[in-house]
Amino acid sequence: MNKSHPYLIVDALQYNNWSESVFKQMNYGGVSAVHATICFHEDFQEMVKNVICWNRFFDKYSNLIFQGFSSDDILKAQEEGRTAIFFGFQNCSPIEDDIGLVEICYRLGVRLMQLSYNNQSLLATGCYENDDLGITRMGRQVIKEMNRLGIVIDMSHSASRSTLEAIQISDRPIAITHANPSFWYDAKRNKSNDLLISLGKSGGMLGFSMYPYHLKNKSECSLEEFCGMIAKTADLIGVGSIGIGSDLCQNQPDNIVEWMRNGTWSLEKDFGEGSKEMSGFPLQPNWFKSNLDFINIKGGLSKIGFNEKEVELIMGLNWFKFFEKSFGKEEK
Amino acid sequence: MNKSHPYLIVDALQYNNWSESVFKQMNYGGVSAVHATICFHEDFQEMVKNVICWNRFFDKYSNLIFQGFSSDDILKAQEEGRTAIFFGFQNCSPIEDDIGLVEICYRLGVRLMQLSYNNQSLLATGCYENDDLGITRMGRQVIKEMNRLGIVIDMSHSASRSTLEAIQISDRPIAITHANPSFWYDAKRNKSNDLLISLGKSGGMLGFSMYPYHLKNKSECSLEEFCGMIAKTADLIGVGSIGIGSDLCQNQPDNIVEWMRNGTWSLEKDFGEGSKEMSGFPLQPNWFKSNLDFINIKGGLSKIGFNEKEVELIMGLNWFKFFEKSFGKEEK
Numbered sequence: 100m101n102k103s104h105p106y107l108i109v110d111a112l113q114y115n116n117w118s119e120s121v122f123k124q125m126n127y128g129g130v131s132a133v134h135a136t137i138c139f140h141e142d143f144q145e146m147v148k149n150v151i152c153w154n155r156f157f158d159k160y161s162n163l164i165f166q167g168f169s170s171d172d173i174l175k176a177q178e179e180g181r182t183a184i185f186f187g188f189q190n191c192s193p194i195e196d197d198i199g200l201v202e203i204c205y206r207l208g209v210r211l212m213q214l215s216y217n218n219q220s221l222l223a224t225g226c227y228e229n230d231d232l233g234i235t236r237m238g239r240q241v242i243k244e245m246n247r248l249g250i251v252i253d254m255s256h257s258a259s260r261s262t263l264e265a266i267q268i269s270d271r272p273i274a275i276t277h278a279n280p281s282f283w284y285d286a287k288r289n290k291s292n293d294l295l296i297s298l299g300k301s302g303g304m305l306g307f308s309m310y311p312y313h314l315k316n317k318s319e320c321s322l323e324e325f326c327g328m329i330a331k332t333a334d335l336i337g338v339g340s341i342g343i344g345s346d347l348c349q350n351q352p353d354n355i356v357e358w359m360r361n362g363t364w365s366l367e368k369d370f371g372e373g374s375k376e377m378s379g380f381p382l383q384p385n386w387f388k389s390n391l392d393f394i395n396i397k398g399g400l401s402k403i404g405f406n407e408k409e410v411e412l413i414m415g416l417n418w419f420k421f422f423e424k425s426f427g428k429e430e431k
Numbered sequence: 432m433n434k435s436h437p438y439l440i441v442d443a444l445q446y447n448n449w450s451e452s453v454f455k456q457m458n459y460g461g462v463s464a465v466h467a468t469i470c471f472h473e474d475f476q477e478m479v480k481n482v483i484c485w486n487r488f489f490d491k492y493s494n495l496i497f498q499g500f501s502s503d504d505i506l507k508a509q510e511e512g513r514t515a516i517f518f519g520f521q522n523c524s525p526i527e528d529d530i531g532l533v534e535i536c537y538r539l540g541v542r543l544m545q546l547s548y549n550n551q552s553l554l555a556t557g558c559y560e561n562d563d564l565g566i567t568r569m570g571r572q573v574i575k576e577m578n579r580l581g582i583v584i585d586m587s588h589s590a591s592r593s594t595l596e597a598i599q600i601s602d603r604p605i606a607i608t609h610a611n612p613s614f615w616y617d618a619k620r621n622k623s624n625d626l627l628i629s630l631g632k633s634g635g636m637l638g639f640s641m642y643p644y645h646l647k648n649k650s651e652c653s654l655e656e657f658c659g660m661i662a663k664t665a666d667l668i669g670v671g672s673i674g675i676g677s678d679l680c681q682n683q684p685d686n687i688v689e690w691m692r693n694g695t696w697s698l699e700k701d702f703g704e705g706s707k708e709m710s711g712f713p714l715q716p717n718w719f720k721s722n723l724d725f726i727n728i729k730g731g732l733s734k735i736g737f738n739e740k741e742v743e744l745i746m747g748l749n750w751f752k753f754f755e756k757s758f759g760k761e762e763k
């Protein structure tokens with residue numbers, strides 16, 4: 100039996116309640132690479148414990164998954180019909196206030212890091228703050244270090260000025276792994292045209308999110324609406340700068356989204372994109388509930404008018420090319 | 432022998448290389464209370480280790496010093512001819528990203544905390560950043576918690592907008608424990624008239640620094656110039672809002688000031704108020720080299736024209752009154 104995934108699928112953001120069944124769905128769904136979040140609020144040592152958990156998974160489910168370190172691992176996963184898991188942080192909390200920890204995280208396999216998550220961090224402003232001071236002094240140093248090592252700067256949850264400055268300051272293209280354009284749905288987490296154009300011009304990548312609070316009509320958003328938005332974004336920034344970053348949080352209990360929003364920074368409860376009445380995870384749209392459903396997006400993209408080559412780029416090849424030039428030291 | 436200190440002297444900031452000889456100078460100099468920095472960059476556990484060191488000092492030198500928790504301890508120290516040491520942080524790093532640690536720090540005796548130290552923190556912007564976003568979301572929560580517990584908000588190393596917002600947001604008066612007015616010497620760490628007026632009107636306190644980089648003519652600054660500046664500041668914000676915050680860093684080796692500036696946030700060396708050629712601690716002015724020299728300031732204040740009552744306020748009584756209403760839960 101030829102186990103290879105015939106079609107390259109890369110998802111630039113998932114944070115599932117990981118289990119054998121989720122890994123099997125990745126496999127059956129033909130997903131060759133997933134950027135998996137291993138930190139929201141964890142400090143260094145807490146993050147290391149998450150790596151230990153992942154090492155158990157890699158050991159136990161080696162027929163389904165393995166840890167990815169380089170873009171070659173994506174091709175290897177495709178060939179072997181497995182899924183390469185790339186570690187990433189949604190916050191810079193694991194590097195604490197120590198720039199030396201950036202390289203340590205790289206050695207552990209971390210390949211993407213957000214400079215802030217909703218709130219202000221030591222490096223950059225998050226999109227929920229009232230104002231935005233841009234990249235901090237430490238942020239400038241850490242960007243340089245991430246550039247040197249080859250860790251992708253991810254600004255998905257950062258505020259606008261901080262993101263624009265990250266694009267300018269970084270010597271290597273950056274990513275917004277999971278968000279959508281504001282022109283389509285004006286959520287706090289979605290991004291302005293100016294920002295997306297600047298991202299595209301700099302060689303950066305946008306991953307389209309299917310987290311309902313980033314979607315027009317939320318859980319009711321149709322596949323056609325979603326793919327229509329992708330087509331408009333392709334017109335805006337080019338079909339070479341876009342991919343999928345589903346933000347899939349499969350099987351997570353509601354206390355997890357409460358923790359994502361509140362961490363330990365507040366004594367009052369923050370409901371983020373939700374509300375007191377709707378404080379939990381929203382329902383996924385019926386056309387994207389698990390890793391089995393990438394086929395729906397592929398179909399939707401064809402139907403909206405993308406040719407086969409373009410669909411291939413959006414479904415995985417763009418992220419592959421981006422990771423190829425982003426992970427690890429730059430070849431001069 | 433009556434050991435009591437006849438005259439109340441309170442210093443709102445020292446960070447010496449602590450030793451028996453320094454404690455003896457405090458005693459002989461008649462200093463009843465010192466706000467001692469126990470953290471610049473330390474995380475919670477590192478800060479606790481500093482508390483353990485202090486506990487050894489309190490045990491070994493109990494004839495000279497004891498830990499202060501309330502303003503009554505200042506009077507007790509004066510009466511007994513000892514010095515009450517009040518713990519404070521120059522940065523919020525020990526509370527990490529956990530608001531629950533604020534109360535834990537209070538229990539350990541921490542009575543003052545800066546919301547930021549030169550750089551951006553999770554709570555506020557530092558005075559060395561290019562821009563200032565004011566108090567962050569977490570910062571607003573932490574100010575409320577500090578207000579509830581009775582920990583003084585200290586904005587000595589914070590940027591201007593953050594400081595003004597802290598004054599507005601805080602239900603209790605705040606402090607700038609160690610800085611001087613910009614009108615006298617325009618250092619990054621010194622404060623504008625607007626800010627000082629707002630501080631004074633809100634019931635806050637300014638402690639005058641004798642760290643040479645905050646002084647006009649630096650190490651060469653004369654006592655007369657220093658006391659003249661105090662007189663002008665009294666005219667500006669009132670004699671009831673000012674005191675001493677010497678910023679004395681006695682006997683510290685130069686690697687300490689390098690660590691204060693650089694912590695672990697940068698791979699490049701930052702020289703702060705110094706320069707590559709002058710990277711170490713600057714020389715103290717010859718009229719203030721140790722805790723024995725408060726008598727010089729007292730004399731200088733009289734000479735410049737303050738009456739005895741005013742000198743008493745500036746030398747310690749203002750800080751005493753401020754700490755009386757600031758430390759611990761507010762009496763309604």
